[in-house]
Amino acid sequence: MSETVPRAVLSGHVPSPDADRVIEPADLGSWRPRLVASDLDGTLLTSEGVVSPRTRAALDACWAAGIPVVGVTGRGPRLLDSVRTALDGRGIAVLAQGGYVVDLERREVLRAVGLPREQAMAVIDRIEAVAGDLILAVEDAAEQAEAFAPLRVQHGFDWPYPEPAHLLPRHAVVPEGAVLKVFLRSSSLGQDELLARARRVVDPAEAEVTHAGLGFIEVLPPGVTKATGLAVALEHHGVGFADVLVFGDMPNDLPMITAVTEAGGRAVAVANAHPAVRAAAGGLTGGHDADGVARYLEAVLAGV
Known part of the structure; x- marks a missing residue:
């Protein structure tokens, strides 16, 4: 699904004045992630629905440092090719708000949950x-x-x-x-x-x-959230929620943000995020059109 209409326009949410400002990671101490999980539209992707060169470089740097990246999206499996492109065909993708989880490299479905008519x-x-x-x-x-x-x-x-x-x-x-x-x-x-x-x-x-x-x-379906979908990917990687750095922007991201923060991991809202997400996440970075995720990852990786 290519976001040809900016999400802020669709939702009526006005972008934060922080959208273009670099907001450095705070209070990380010695903590470093073992896995990065990110929402796609409105968070990792630009308003045009693509991964910017700077963000692509940051994701590549995560993989090079031994930190897998999991995309967690509301996009359904009919849009799997677009998700595969966004994630460069690497690792595990969580689709349909957690209802469909797939290993992109093995092309293996790890979870598929339906709701009876x-x-x-x-x-x-x-x-x-x-x-x-x-x-x-x-x-x-x-x-x-x-x-x-x-x-x-x-x-x-x-x-x-x-x-x-x-x-x-x-x-x-x-x-x-x-x-x-x-x-x-x-x-x-x-x-x-x-x-x-x-x-x-x-x-x-x-x-x-x-x-x-x-x-x-x-x-x-009952029990289907981004948190339960992400849990499938974490089990595959042998990583717990406490070792996850997660990024999000909308209420559908709140279950995984809550699961990560309650376990002791770190959650970051992009500056264009819904107020509920900004309140729930312990961190804040620039907006999705200002390479907010990439900027945060660059700062974290500098300390790895």
């Missing part, structure tokens, strides 16, 4: 009861000829990316079988308010709900 429909009904009518899009869990089907989008959803999609009437959007996630957009509620209402009525045992700063919320 009946369960998804029940959750949608419960959210609509407190939020009014919503417009749907769905990430289908079914693979077709070794590739995932295009997004299923209800007419009127206004999907922000120029990618192939099946435009469908509402009754046909949610397919038979399982889905990786459901996107819900309101014509009257902002993403933060819609998420707050959804969390009041959706039991985490039934589904996870979050948003990625794109103007809509996402419904995921």
